[in-house]
Every structure is written in structure tokens, then in C-alpha cells.
Amino acid sequence: SQQGEEDPQALSIQEGENATMNCSYKTSINNLQWYRQNSGRGLVHLILIRSNEREKHSGRLRVTLDTSKKSSSLLITASRAADTASYFCATDAWWDDKIIFGKGTRLHILP
Amino acid sequence: SAVISQKPSRDICQRGTSLTIQCQVDSQVTMMFWYRQQPGQSLTLIATANQGSEATYESGFVIDKFPISRPNLTFSTLTVSNMSPEDSSIYLCSAETREETQYFGPGTRLLVL
DSSP: OOOOEEEOSEEEEETTSOEEEEEEOSSOOSEEEEEEEOTTSOEEEEEEEETTOOEEEETTEEEEEETTTTEEEEEEOSOOGGGOEEEEEEEEETTEEEEEEOOOEEEEEEO | OOOEEEEOSEEEEOTTOOEEEEEEESSOOSEEEEEEEOTTOOEEEEEEEOTTSOOEEOTTOOTTTSOEEEEETTEEEEEEOSOOGGGOEEEEEEEEOTTSOEEEOOOEEEEEO
16 A cells, blocks of 8 residues: 555644654655645645655745655644644555545644 | 535435535546545545546445546536445545646535434
């Protein structure tokens, strides 16, 4: 299975600190995507990183990809209360367009 | 990007009935998918909706229970048939753009009594 698995499962940090979430997967991938889901809400696409990319930035978000270790990390800098949400990684393989989700990291930003 | 809408947004249904969920994308997309998300859980892929042909189902999901249609590039339906309380979940439609990014609809919250 190419399912991603996020680590940690839950994370609580103080507002203003940086939050780092990791995602590991099992098989070769084509793309890896990160999503955010606020409680009771839909999924919001954050970043797509392709297998030939190592790092991407979007605002306060930084995603890295290490295909040799089959892992990715999502860094949120200067966290805010509004960042409280569940974060999922999702992977797809080059031979298959369907994406498989990890279990998610529940991030809680403390005031 | 793609904007995806789903109808209904929520429903409460009786055991043994069926519900059809509609998914509409505002632009042509390459692929469409249906997921289920049970409370507090991650997303599980139900099937890939193929335009003009039968959907491709994942292990544990069958056409008789979850018939899917995709008559054109921007529209798909998922039917949850002969519902039981175990089918209570959020059902999400997603679509993949040519840039290989997947966008999700807001979900349909289903409660089966």
C-alpha cells in the first residue's frame, strides 16, 4: 500500500511557535499533497510536491520531500489559532491517479 | 483550480432507503473520485468515477452498494443503497485537474437511523 502515515498523531504548541508534521509512505510516488481540514469542514488543498522536487513554499508553509526515505514534512511557521485543524498527506503513484490518505495529524494551537 | 459542489450537504435517512449524492465541478477535470470519511477518521477511497463506463471500486466497496455514474467530465453521482446505520458518514467527491492537484467538495453528511 502507498498509504501515507502522519507523525505525530496529535500535536499541541503555543501560538507563534513552528509546527512540524511528518508523513511517511511505502511505495514510490508521483506526487504528494498536503491538505487541511478544520473540524466539521471540508478539505482544503495546501501544497502539491512532485517526486522530483525537494522543497516547496507557500506563505507560512514549507514542505519537504525525501524520496530516499519515503517521507515528507510540513512546517507551519509562526503558528496562529486559525491553524488548529487536522492535516493530511496524500500520495499518488505514477501509474495511478487515485490518491491515498494518511491518518492525519491533529494540530492544536494554544493561545 | 477547481471548485466542487455537492448536493445534498446533509441528510437524515431511514434504514433500507437509498440516497444519491451529486457532485458538480466548475471546470473540466481529468479524474473524479468518491471518498468516505467516518467521524474522527481519515478518508477512504470508495471508487474512481470513470466517464462513460463503470466505476473502479476499491477493496471492500461494491457497485451494488455504491453505484456511481459519471455521464460527462464535470458531473458524477454516488448512490448509497439499502442504507444501514453503519453507512452514516461524510461522503466526499474529489476531482483532479490537469496539474494533478486534487480538490475536494464540501462533503455530504449522512445520518442513517
